[in-house]
Amino acid sequence: MVMKTEKEFRKRDFFYLMPLWLLSLIVPDADDLYSYRSKEFKRKELYYLGVVLILPLIWSDPHFHHLMVLAGIYAILALGLSLFLGYAGQISLGHAAFFGIGAYTTAILTTRYAMPTVLAFWASAVTAAAAAFLIGKPILKLKGYFLALATLGFGEIFLVIVRETRTLTGGVIGIFGIPWFSIAGFSFGTYLKQYYLIWGVLLGLFLFSKNLVRSKWGRASLAVAVSEDAAKSVGIDVAQTKIKVFVMSAAFAGFAGSLFACIMSTANPEAFGLGFSTLIVMMVILGGMGNLYGPILGAILLTYLMDVLARYQEWSLPIYGVILILLLIFFPEGIGTRLGIRLIYLIGYWAKKRKRDEGKL
Amino acid sequence: MSLVFVDAITKEYGGVRALDRVSLEVEKGTIKGLIGPNGAGKSTLFHLISGMERPDSGKIYLKGKEITSLEPDEIAALGVARTFQTVQTLGNMTVVENIMTGMHLRLKAGLISSGLWLPWIKRSENEALKEAKEILDRLGLLGRWKSPASQLPLGKQKLLEIGRAFAMKPDLILLDEPASGLTPAEMEQLSERIGQLKKDGITLFIVEHHMGMVMEIADEVVVLDQGKLIAQGPPDVVRGDSRVIQAYMKGKPR
Numbered sequence A: 001m002v003m004k005t006e007k008e009f010r011k012r013d014f015f016y017l018m019p020l021w022l023l024s025l026i027v028p029d030a031d032d033l034y035s036y037r038s039k040e041f042k043r044k045e046l047y048y049l050g051v052v053l054i055l056p057l058i059w060s061d062p063h064f065h066h067l068m069v070l071a072g073i074y075a076i077l078a079l080g081l082s083l084f085l086g087y088a089g090q091i092s093l094g095h096a097a098f099f100g101i102g103a104y105t106t107a108i109l110t111t112r113y114a115m116p117t118v119l120a121f122w123a124s125a126v127t128a129a130a131a132a133f134l135i136g137k138p139i140l141k142l143k144g145y146f147l148a149l150a151t152l153g154f155g156e157i158f159l160v161i162v163r164e165t166r167t168l169t170g171g172v173i174g175i176f177g178i179p180w181f182s183i184a185g186f187s188f189g190t191y192l193k194q195y196y197l198i199w200g201v202l203l204g205l206f207l208f209s210k211n212l213v214r215s216k217w218g219r220a221s222l223a224v225a226v227s228e229d230a231a232k233s234v235g236i237d238v239a240q241t242k243i244k245v246f247v248m249s250a251a252f253a254g255f256a257g258s259l260f261a262c263i264m265s266t267a268n269p270e271a272f273g274l275g276f277s278t279l280i281v282m283m284v285i286l287g288g289m290g291n292l293y294g295p296i297l298g299a300i301l302l303t304y305l306m307d308v309l310a311r312y313q314e315w316s317l318p319i320y321g322v323i324l325i326l327l328l329i330f331f332p333e334g335i336g337t338r339l340g341i342r343l344i345y346l347i348g349y350w351a352k353k354r355k356r357d358e359g360k361l
Numbered sequence B: 001m002s003l004v005f006v007d008a009i010t011k012e013y014g015g016v017r018a019l020d021r022v023s024l025e026v027e028k029g030t031i032k033g034l035i036g037p038n039g040a041g042k043s044t045l046f047h048l049i050s051g052m053e054r055p056d057s058g059k060i061y062l063k064g065k066e067i068t069s070l071e072p073d074e075i076a077a078l079g080v081a082r083t084f085q086t087v088q089t090l091g092n093m094t095v096v097e098n099i100m101t102g103m104h105l106r107l108k109a110g111l112i113s114s115g116l117w118l119p120w121i122k123r124s125e126n127e128a129l130k131e132a133k134e135i136l137d138r139l140g141l142l143g144r145w146k147s148p149a150s151q152l153p154l155g156k157q158k159l160l161e162i163g164r165a166f167a168m169k170p171d172l173i174l175l176d177e178p179a180s181g182l183t184p185a186e187m188e189q190l191s192e193r194i195g196q197l198k199k200d201g202i203t204l205f206i207v208e209h210h211m212g213m214v215m216e217i218a219d220e221v222v223v224l225d226q227g228k229l230i231a232q233g234p235p236d237v238v239r240g241d242s243r244v245i246q247a248y249m250k251g252k253p254r
Helices: A001-024 A043-059 A062-086 A094-110 A117-139 A143-164 A191-213 A214-227 A229-231 A238-264 A274-287 A295-328 A335-360 B042-049 B072-077 B096-103 B111-116 B118-140 B155-169 B185-201 B211-217 B235-240 B242-249
Strands: B002-013 B015-029 B030-037 B057-064 B079-081 B172-176 B205-207 B220-224 B226-233
Touching: A062 A094, A062 A191, A062 A214, A062 A238, A062 A274, A062 A295, A062 B111, A094 A274, A117 A143, A117 A238, A143 A274, A143 B072, A191 A238, A191 B111, A214 A229, A214 B096, A214 B111, A229 B072, A238 B079, A238 B111, A274 A295, A295 A335, A335 B079, B002 B096, B002 B205, B015 B030, B015 B057, B015 B205, B015 B220, B015 B226, B015 B242, B030 B211, B042 B205, B057 B172, B057 B235, B072 B079, B079 B185, B096 B118, B096 B155, B111 B118, B111 B155, B118 B155, B118 B185, B155 B172, B155 B185, B185 B205, B185 B211, B185 B242, B205 B242, B211 B220, B220 B235, B220 B242, B226 B235, B226 B242, B235 B242
Parallel strands: B030 B205, B030 B220, B079 B172, B172 B205
Antiparallel strands: B002 B015, B002 B057, B220 B226
8 A cells, every 4th residue: 555655656656756847957057057167068058058059950941040139149249238238237228239239330340341251350349338438437337227328328418429410321211232241251141150150159158157257257246246345355456347347347248249240231229229128128137137048048048039029019018018027026036037047956856755644645 | 573553543424423533553363342332333433444434533554554545445455354244255156265365465366367278377276276165164164165146044154244354364353343143052162163263463453342252252342332432441441440330331231
């Protein structure tokens, strides 16, 4: 009798645990939030890489490719912002401006000066970083709401400048005819090629960020986010650290902007407003702060959500808002971290439940 | 030569004199205790020495160099580490990363070379990790090196904070009420660690409310009362000083 019940429990446990265990292989690591940031890549991360490489070949729908291209660009932006927002704990509501600076730099350099796109790509990052340095010097002294307002103001100023300097930026009409991204004569003309370009760049920047956050600068950022007093007490120059991270995150936005310009082949001020800035912040917050998978997941999720909801036309925005609110209520720490933690909690719960039940027998 | 020389500093908060022309010296290689009743200006003095606040008048010298108007991080770079009255461990990091944060100034690394993880970054990070683990081993925290610092109990967090200060390889550590909120057992452990720090040649300046511990470990004790320095000397002498008894015990018969 006893044996039978025990066996039943085992069977049921297996039934519950199996899908959870499989899911836990898929979702990002719950530890990522806190564990010592080690250099070893986990097997899971190789799975992700494999999926990213193979998925567009299996699912060869151009619309899907295009969406993933957009998601990849947003992911680069969100990854950069997460260094500033998720790690250093500072808010920026003007990141669309750096994205715009990147896009316009590429647009102007390639259409007016016929510069190769690869060079324009790097120039965009440098321009965005330089702008961030100049802006960051005065405004990063501000904290919290004041920093949010100052960066928001910067974003609006950028839009005004773009609209008014018609000779350089084409005003509200923008710039057309930006060439495809090309490296040494190889042009990224199809969605599939663009997919590999974007996700390749994203992978490179992801590895860069992964290294950065486990270096002394990652620790300095995290220290600044928690306690500026403690950070100063160990000799961290808080102002300098904030500026460095801000500049780095603007450079990411510059890369993303440059790629965006090449893929859309246009640059116009419509795309770089406050709405877009908040969208990037949303991606980071929804995805999960303080880990690097979060912003990428957040970018993919929001890009898809917007695409799916587009078919409901006038209802799309209210539905979008409700979904965002629900996600924020149920995943306050972001889907990238919370989902993993929840699953592991559940596995632990079932394992413990079995032990408890066995103990009773 | 004295390591720290505080020359007649005064600090006022809205008309209240927190410190009134206080002068004192901390000798190299000693443990100096700073005691006094609540509101005596002990923590204020620490904030002034570590650069978190500026004195209204008076000067502070470190190793003969004036540091009165320097920023906290510049003072830290000159070899002054500190802990905080309300513990300030970095809860979003692991225990070992907290210690490694203390090595910030000693690790030379640029932002981009860190991101590319160039060979010398890899080497210095590995060395830092190894050294951090050694420090944790000495503090008895090595078993939890990977857990989030926020999950440690208060006593361990205080030790961790001292470890972080030690990781800076400073000349002077300012300990702001290290024993507050600790159990007697933890306090004993703490005194032991402080003794070890002294053996490592680190000068310690301790603010403490808990008089017994300071009297036990300090080489010299300074007593503040209502912003004024009222007594200074070896613990036994200070203990017997009538003004100290009057101020500190506030009428309690001894």
